[in-house]
Amino acid sequence: MKKRIFAALLAVGMALAGCSSTTTQGQKYVAVIAKSVNSDFFRNMKNGVESAATEYNVRVTFEGPENEEDYLSQNALIANAVKNGADAILLSSIDYHKTNDAVSEAVKNGVKVITVDSGISSELVSQFIGTDNRAAGKTAGLAAVSGFASEAKIFIGIVNCTEETDNGKQREEGFREAIASVPNAEITAIAVTDSNTESAKEGALKLLREYSQINVLVGFNEWLTLGIGEAIRESDAAQRVRGIGFDTNVLSVSMLETGEMDALVVQNPFAIGYLGVMNAARLIGGETLDSPEIYTEVLVVNKENMFDEDVQKLLFRFQ
Template identity: 25%
Template sequence: MSRLSITAYTFGIIFFLVSCSFAGFYGYKVVTHHLPKEEKKIEKYNYHFMLVPEELDNEYWRLVEKGARAAAKDYHIMLEYVGPKQANIEDHLKTIEMSAASKVDGIMTQGLSDEQFTPLINRVVEKGIPVITVDTDAANSKRIAYIGTDNYYSGFLAGKALIADTKGQANVAIITGSFIKNHQIQRVKGFRDAVMAEKGIQIVDVEESEISRVKAAEKAYKILQDHPEVNAFFGTSALDGIGIAQVVEKYKKQDQVYIVGFDTLPETINYMRKGTIKATVVQEPFEMGYKAVKMMIDLIEGQKVPPIVHTDTRILRVGDLPVSNQDRLGVNR
């Protein structure tokens, strides 16, 4: 073999080895750095629902949300809980409009006032998005169904409890969450009708708290100053009884003033254990939320849904409360 041939042969071997090295290197780069990563599993849902409350962080509505989320998990639903941070009808309406614009499969909300909510609910339903009212009905709208308390009946129950507990002798002040919201109006009406025939019971004043415990307390203080003869209160929203109880305790009138409240928030139960709140109306917010989601699924899937479903409502008195560990130890008696 000539020198030239040996040189060419050697050069060929070197070129081959270098080529193999580069191929191995770039092959390694491709395998380890350029292969697409395993895609994250995208969860698919059957439907997309909106739950729009009166007030986002309201403790009562958080219980409704909890029930709705439990149903959403059970039935594989994407559920969004959106609404005003504080009770505001304009913000509430805008949230419903935005939900409809996003073309969700269904909207669950309150029908707080016929004048404002009925036209909007009608427009949403006419666009093909079903609406279920929860807790507060808009009975004159095109909403498909309502689930929640019979608010007239709940007020009636509160009135009957007051009659029984005061032996039909009381000067009553009512603090209501709102003068314009359907559920609050119905609760006051039911209470009035329950006590109407009792000659010993007089409704002295009715004030509005705007669903605020601070304002409920302010109104309770004003009532006691302006009407010292008042010896009983009915609070028609979850926060009203709490605000009233704060004032009654501050002025040490627990034994002189009867309070019937609404709902079973922890503060309400604490005031009941101390004897400040004597009775409260019990609703079922978890059940409302859970069943609202299930009803919406049934609607979309063509099943027949009753137009009105009333959840359980009853009166809870101090004697009905389970004995706590503190009570067993003789505390707060």
């Protein structure tokens, strides 16, 4: 059975944010390997990881490659974690297939593996914790078409990345499913880019140049969202193009205020990190987890609700 956790359930745990675990002899070791360590999403996940590490008395490390395409470096980090005696690994995988061998080797060495945020195709993983990405894609689709008159034609440009990640694919699939049910909406074109702001901006600008009818741009992670927002700003297109994105960043939130972005599908990376370490500690202790997946909730944030007290707590958890 799939289990869904609402963000508010972790309000008490969030009070511990920013605390680091201490290292004592006999502590169990959980290695957290992210897609990168440079985004606000993963910084917030790290806060959740460290809070749970304090509460459950485990030692943690938090590492990731320099960019979100470098699955080889991520595989090397998995191997190093095994070599360094990790009891469990939390993995946000860059590649859905090309990390399977590294995970298989870890499991052979007795390491428990939980995927967080982005999964892999291996059945050796003990649990997935993160957003229900297909459902979140559908949510983004509904946000994309909201505000248009029923007879208005909606022309959508998608910006997605080249990385072979499970979450990006599922979000796009869910988005397409939602749009297919809207008779006056169509997906006009897609730009495939790297998962960084500059590449996403260039892809979005190309869509706006080549398909002047586009009136919605959508991206499925933090970097793609920033690139879309910058492209809309550079094209002075905020009045005619709705920007729909994922995740929170100081810049993307400011784009809600200034109009380059119209809606953000906000995840809960703190909860993902916290629950990951909590359940890794349970696995290490010999417990059996009662669900193969735990899905954390998402919230659509727009200019109308961004100043609501509960939304502000979600946008600015640790500032």
